[in-house]
Amino acid sequence: xxxxxxxxxxxxxxxxxxxxxxxxxxxxxxxxxxxxxxxxxxxxxxxxxxxxxxxxxxxxxxxxxxxxxxxxxxxxxxxxxxxxxxxxxxxxxxxxxxxxxxxxxxxxxxxxxxxxxxxxxxxxxxxxxxxxxxxxxxxxxxxxxxxxxxxxxxxxxxxxxxxxxxxxxxxxxxxxxxxxxxxxxxxxxxxxxxxxxxxxxxxxxxxxxxxxxxxxxxxxxxxxxxxxxxxxxxxxxxxxxxxxxxxxxxxxxxxxxxxxxxxxxxxxxxxxx
Amino acid sequence: xxxxxxxxxxxxxxxxxxxxxxxxxxxxxxxxxxxxxxxxxxxxxxxxxxxxxxxxxxxxxxxxxxxxxxxxxxxxxxxxxxxxxxxxxxxxxxxxxxxxxxxxxxxxxxxxxxxxxxxxxxxxxxxxxxxxxxxxxxxxxxxxxxxxxxxxxxxxxxxxxxxxxxxxxxxxxxxxxxxxxxxxxxxxxxxxxxxxxxxxxxxxxxxxxxxxxxxxxxxxxxxxxxxxxxxxxxxxxxxxxxxxxxxxxxxxxxxxxxxxxxxxxxxxxxxxxxxxxxxxxxxxxxxxxxxxxxxxxxxxxxxxxxxxxxxxxxxxxxxxxxxxxxxxxxxxxxxxxxxxxxxxxxxxxxxxxxxx
Numbered sequence: 001x002x003x004x005x006x007x008x009x010x011x012x013x014x015x016x017x018x019x020x021x022x023x024x025x026x027x028x029x030x031x032x033x034x035x036x037x038x039x040x041x042x043x044x045x046x047x048x049x050x051x052x053x054x055x056x057x058x059x060x061x062x063x064x065x066x067x068x069x070x071x072x073x074x075x076x077x078x079x080x081x082x083x084x085x086x087x088x089x090x091x092x093x094x095x096x097x098x099x100x101x102x103x104x105x106x107x108x109x110x111x112x113x114x115x116x117x118x119x120x121x122x123x124x125x126x127x128x129x130x131x132x133x134x135x136x137x138x139x140x141x142x143x144x145x146x147x148x149x150x151x152x153x154x155x156x157x158x159x160x161x162x163x164x165x166x167x168x169x170x171x172x173x174x175x176x177x178x179x180x181x182x183x184x185x186x187x188x189x190x191x192x193x194x195x196x197x198x199x200x201x202x203x204x205x206x207x208x209x210x211x212x213x214x215x216x217x218x219x220x221x222x223x224x225x226x227x228x229x230x231x232x233x234x235x236x237x238x239x240x241x242x243x244x245x246x247x248x249x250x251x252x253x254x255x256x257x258x259x260x261x262x263x264x265x266x267x268x269x270x271x272x273x
Numbered sequence: 274x275x276x277x278x279x280x281x282x283x284x285x286x287x288x289x290x291x292x293x294x295x296x297x298x299x300x301x302x303x304x305x306x307x308x309x310x311x312x313x314x315x316x317x318x319x320x321x322x323x324x325x326x327x328x329x330x331x332x333x334x335x336x337x338x339x340x341x342x343x344x345x346x347x348x349x350x351x352x353x354x355x356x357x358x359x360x361x362x363x364x365x366x367x368x369x370x371x372x373x374x375x376x377x378x379x380x381x382x383x384x385x386x387x388x389x390x391x392x393x394x395x396x397x398x399x400x401x402x403x404x405x406x407x408x409x410x411x412x413x414x415x416x417x418x419x420x421x422x423x424x425x426x427x428x429x430x431x432x433x434x435x436x437x438x439x440x441x442x443x444x445x446x447x448x449x450x451x452x453x454x455x456x457x458x459x460x461x462x463x464x465x466x467x468x469x470x471x472x473x474x475x476x477x478x479x480x481x482x483x484x485x486x487x488x489x490x491x492x493x494x495x496x497x498x499x500x501x502x503x504x505x506x507x508x509x510x511x512x513x514x515x516x517x518x519x520x521x522x523x524x525x526x527x528x529x530x531x532x533x534x535x536x537x538x539x540x541x542x543x544x545x546x547x548x549x550x551x552x553x554x555x556x557x558x559x560x561x562x563x564x565x566x567x568x569x570x571x572x573x574x575x576x577x578x579x580x581x582x583x584x585x586x587x588x589x590x591x592x593x594x595x596x597x598x599x600x601x602x603x604x605x606x607x608x609x610x611x612x613x614x615x616x617x618x619x620x621x622x623x624x625x626x627x628x629x
Contacts, residue, residue: 066522084525093519104568105281105568112511112512115512
């Protein structure tokens with residue numbers, strides 16, 4: 001086992017404190033903890049899936065790793081640069097919801113990912129085309145983003161995020177991290193698998209991926225590790241086989257399931273009872 | 274694989290060139306047309322005469338030098354400022370309906386300027402003559418800038434959360450600020466003496482008929498600064514359209530960029546309000562039309578919007594001066610007549626912008 005690239009120790013995230021006039025300290029402290037003492041590690045080139053019910057703190061945890069929230073505890077990403085621009089060449093984030101409503105062309109949206117880089121127009125255009133090809137949307141290249149369907153927009157945003165950390169040589173220490181919040185949410189079955197294969201391709205090149213997924217079977221099939229969050233706390237963390245058990249799934253989602261073995265890939269398959 | 278990419282690139286070039294060509298043409302038209310029409314050839318001769326400081330003899334020379342040239346210069350600068358500030362505001366709010374005059378910035382600037390006029394006139398140390406001079410104008414501009422900045426900060430913080438700007442809240446906040454600023458100006462008029470009243474109400478009506486070389490000088494200095502600095506934020510504005518956290522993840526210091534943009538827009542709109550009064554809709558129509566043709570990339574949008582804004586205001590003012598000649602309409606009336614139907618058509622098609 002190699003040394004961890006991303007390391008979280010006892011990370012606690014509180015909701016941004018609002019100045020409340022009627023301050024009931026005990027009451028507030030119970031309600032404002034979004035993530036409570038979560039620890040985990042991800043190695044270089046590893047894919048981690050975060051699973052758990054709605055409101056468990058998955059997105060908050062992801063955004064905190066991205067640097068959006070205050071936290072206590074330790075978040076360490078080996079080799080991550082301090083300057084925002086150098087950091088943006090190492091770490092890319094796909095938000096859950098995209099709000100772009102200006103009529104950019106698809107290639108222009110993906111091209112925005114090259115803002116932190118200074119690799120030149122020619123090279124940037126090549127990378128944009130490669131990222132579009134990886135997401136199977138080369139044919140959308142010159143369409144207006146605002147005219148696309150939800151799933152197509154999602155794939156454009158994914159291509160944008162991939163293009164941001166496309167080449168190891170652009171990132172200091174070759175540290176590259178992808179944080180994806182529900183990347184498969186709007187995608188059809190075929191493109192869900194196509195995306196996961198793309199993520200595996202990037203992982204093979206040394207990119208560490210942390211993604212929030214709702215589809216347990218997709219996580220089981222493509223991720224190396226899983227982190228189960230329940231009510232702001234870590235329920236389980238480890239390899240897929242360790243985390244995805246009938247007992248854990250029942251605790252997480254309050255449904256009875258049977259766990260079978262995938263006929264081809266031998267990964268666990270969750271079947272609702 | 275078919276690509277339409279050269280198409281947009283081509284349109285950008287064509288639009289940039291045609292706007293650059295239209296500007297001197299509109300400028301010449303503004304000089305040639307008016308209560309008396311001067312032939313283009315004579316206009317050119319006069320203009321060359323003015324520039325080369327020759328002795329001016331004919332009536333046409335005087336009309337151009339003393340009246341039309343400062344007015345045309347002021348129109349061009351104010352139009353460019355309104356165009357580029359409109360484009361910036363829309364990018365900053367991530368919203369194609371954000372226009373300085375609709376969201377209360379113009380009204381805030383007006384109130385700031387009225388306050389300055391009121392207190393400057395009250396202080397006997399500053400004589401009323403000074404308010405018309407360069408330093409007085411500078412003072413009024415500073416007041417307008419402060420008022421505009423306060424308005425834009427209030428609207429932005431009310432209407433924007435991490436998900437972007439809500440149009441409804443933004444327009445409502447604009448109404449509220451316009452009402453507050455308007456009543457403040459009214460109170461000042463109520464308590465002001467006759468001299469102040471006359472000054473504030475004359476100034477409130479706006480229009481470019483007060484153009485003088487001192488106004489042109491002030492506009493040129495502030496305009497040059499803004500027209501040079503704002504395009505440096507093109508890439509930042511491009512990224513901001515994705516969303517604030519997305520822009521941050523692209524390595525931009527969003528908070529400081531936002532503050533700088535707000536101050537620059539307030540300075541631009543404040544200056545234009547202080548020198549030419551309220552001219553509505555230029556900041557809305559111009560960037561929108563430009564965006565329809567060349568897309569939202571601010572690297573091109575900002576400069577072309579400035580050019581097109583200058584052309585639009587020059588032509589509107591020429592129309593305002595000539596349509597019921599010898600009476601001059603305020604240019605704001607013309608831009609409002611052009612702009613209001615345009616704004617309504619935008620509202621009807623708001624779903625195309627994904628506006629909530």
